[in-house]
Amino acid sequence: MAETLTTEARRVSAPHSTRSPHSTDPTRSARSGRSATVRDIAVVGAGAAGTLTAMRLLRNAAEHRAPACRVWLIDPAPTGLGLAFSTNEPHHLLNVPATNMSAHVDEPGHFVQWLSRHGHGDGFVPRGRYGRYLADSLDEAAALPGAPQLLRLHERVVSVGHVDGDRDDDRAAPVELTFGTGQVLSVHAVVLALGNFPPDDSWAPPALRDAVGFFPDPWVAGLSAAVGDTGDVLLVGTGLTMVDIAHTLQRPGRVVHAVSRHGLLPQRHSDPLVPPADRPDLEGPTGLAELRRAVLSHLSRCRRTHGDWRPGMDSLRADTTALWQRLSPDDQARFMREDLRHWETHRHRIPPSSAEALQAAVDAGRVSLGRGTVTQATATSDGIRVVLDDARTLSVTAVVNCTGSRTDLTRVDDPLVTSLLRSGFAQAAPLGGFRTGSSGALLPAPGRTRAPLWTLGSLRRGDLLESTAIPEIRRQADSIARTLLSPSGVAAARGHAEQGGTHRS
Numbered sequence: 327m328a329e330t331l332t333t334e335a336r337r338v339s340a341p342h343s344t345r346s347p348h349s350t351d352p353t354r355s356a357r358s359g360r361s362a363t364v365r366d367i368a369v370v371g372a373g374a375a376g377t378l379t380a381m382r383l384l385r386n387a388a389e390h391r392a393p394a395c396r397v398w399l400i401d402p403a404p405t406g407l408g409l410a411f412s413t414n415e416p417h418h419l420l421n422v423p424a425t426n427m428s429a430h431v432d433e434p435g436h437f438v439q440w441l442s443r444h445g446h447g448d449g450f451v452p453r454g455r456y457g458r459y460l461a462d463s464l465d466e467a468a469a470l471p472g473a474p475q476l477l478r479l480h481e482r483v484v485s486v487g488h489v490d491g492d493r494d495d496d497r498a499a500p501v502e503l504t505f506g507t508g509q510v511l512s513v514h515a516v517v518l519a520l521g522n523f524p525p526d527d528s529w530a531p532p533a534l535r536d537a538v539g540f541f542p543d544p545w546v547a548g549l550s551a552a553v554g555d556t557g558d559v560l561l562v563g564t565g566l567t568m569v570d571i572a573h574t575l576q577r578p579g580r581v582v583h584a585v586s587r588h589g590l591l592p593q594r595h596s597d598p599l600v601p602p603a604d605r606p607d608l609e610g611p612t613g614l615a616e617l618r619r620a621v622l623s624h625l626s627r628c629r630r631t632h633g634d635w636r637p638g639m640d641s642l643r644a645d646t647t648a649l650w651q652r653l654s655p656d657d658q659a660r661f662m663r664e665d666l667r668h669w670e671t672h673r674h675r676i677p678p679s680s681a682e683a684l685q686a687a688v689d690a691g692r693v694s695l696g697r698g699t700v701t702q703a704t705a706t707s708d709g710i711r712v713v714l715d716d717a718r719t720l721s722v723t724a725v726v727n728c729t730g731s732r733t734d735l736t737r738v739d740d741p742l743v744t745s746l747l748r749s750g751f752a753q754a755a756p757l758g759g760f761r762t763g764s765s766g767a768l769l770p771a772p773g774r775t776r777a778p779l780w781t782l783g784s785l786r787r788g789d790l791l792e793s794t795a796i797p798e799i800r801r802q803a804d805s806i807a808r809t810l811l812s813p814s815g816v817a818a819a820r821g822h823a824e825q826g827g828t829h830r831s
């Protein structure tokens with residue numbers, strides 16, 4: 327039996343509601359006289375991207391007296407800070423300086439001011455601190471006078487469907503979200519902020535995948551305790567994740583080995599930080615080969631004029647997506663094969679203190695870094711024996727997959743993603759994430775009706791290339807919020823609103 331959303335909202339969300347004392351009851355919006363339409367916007371995923379989207383919806387709606395709406399923030403995770411910022415480990419540092427980590431596009435100093443108010447300096451601060459900042463900023467937005475109601479549900483969304491399929495106009499259709507519990511929530515628009523999926527482990531021989539000491543997901547809760555304090559460890563992957571996990575798993579008498587196909591390590595930020603150089607003129611080059619030459623010559627010029635390539639690299643950031651989208655699909659695929667690793671190690675750098683700690687561990691023999699791939703593995707009575715492609719054999723108690731989040735959605739084992747692709751509401755982008763239109767609207771499969779679904783962050787990586795860090799995510803969150811709160815956003819959802827939102831058990 328369907329029940330009205332207003333009734334159910336009280337019952338389902340009350341224990342988790344972050345509604346402030348300033349907010350009014352759930353029927354407030356409908357009675358406020360601003361609009362007869364109560365629109366329900368669901369943000370699925372409450373990591374950094376979902377939190378920033380909810381925050382922007384609340385702030386923009388309050389500031390611009392937007393039409394009435396309710397914001398549902400849905401994530402099974404109790405903290406809701408996502409993968410990167412729920413860590414409590416003090417050595418897990420931001421890899422972007424605090425000055426560039428504000429939650430708000432229009433207030434660049436917001437995070438630094440928050441740090442100062444809480445007695446902290448800026449720079450590369452612990453990521454857990456950024457998580458607390460995000461949580462505070464969300465509460466702050468929910469407490470703004472006139473902010474929509476924020477309702478939190480600790481649920482996993484497993485599928486998306488039409489509320490009614492026989493619409494006779496071209497307006498976007500409303501959607502039904504089904505939770506793992508079987509409950510259904512009907513809303514007018516959905517933002518999918520699903521973030522990072524566990525890494526691909528298809529590189530691992532079957533015997534390794536079956537071994538007790540194999541950890542396919544480096545961010546699994548309690549990794550350190552599960553690995554234990556004795557025996558050497560092998561990390562597969564030598565990027566940003568490896569730097570964190572190597573630090574976490576170091577113990578006296580243990581060697582943490584880390585290998586990858588290329589053996590490339592993340593570069594370090596300069597100390598002190600240097601601002602980006604002037605943006606280069608890259609209007610001319612169209613193909614990948616020409617673009618590579620132009621970029622390399624820009625970096626060499628920066629090395630000569632600034633004594634460092636980093637300001638040159640950072641000056642490319644604002645134009646990266648436009649340059650990426652100018653490349654042909656063949657050139658994009660070639661970049662992924664031939665350039666991505668070098669691009670990422672130079673683009674996503676580690677703080678100087680993390681680089682120094684890693685070097686000290688290497689010098690002390692606690693960490694060993696290099697090139698290598700796993701060719702064979704055998705479970706033994708006290709761990710795993712691994713053979714690498716250079717014929718080295720390592721006896722370790724654990725192998726941790728640090729190869730980075732899986733981006734090919736056709737290979738992600740996730741019921742919601744599978745449902746979106748199967749139903750045709752979404753298409754996988756050939757180079758990762760979903761195919762998206764402007765403001766992150768999901769592009770449906772050919773011939774299918776567009777549903778009011780948006781996405782952001784790493785789920786747009788194939789389309790945008792530069793789409794995984796906060797500076798890009800906060801802009802995308804703002805753009806989605808503006809779209810959803812605009813008069814055309816209201817029009818798109820109106821058909822459903824007239825029928826009334828429903829939440830069923």
Ligand SMILES: Cc1cc2nc3c(=O)[nH]c(=O)nc-3n(C[C@H](O)[C@H](O)[C@H](O)COP(=O)(O)OP(=O)(O)OC[C@H]3O[C@@H](n4cnc5c(N)ncnc54)[C@H](O)[C@@H]3O)c2cc1C
Pocket residue numbers: 370371372373374375376377400401402403406407408409410411419420421422453481482483484519520521522523567742782783784794795796797799
């Ligand atoms: C270790 C690490 C460190 C990083 N450090 C930085 C940094 O210093 N600076 C920076 O700018 N960027 C950093 N990044 C990039 C980072 O990915 C983004 O900044 C940001 O954390 C991404 O947030 P997200 O919300 O997109 O994803 P996630 O953090 O992965 O969150 C996604 C959330 O969605 C939820 N979810 C998924 N599926 C469902 C579903 N079906 N139903 C309900 N909920 C669901 C999950 O439970 C999760 O809470 C880092 C990334 C990693 C992995």
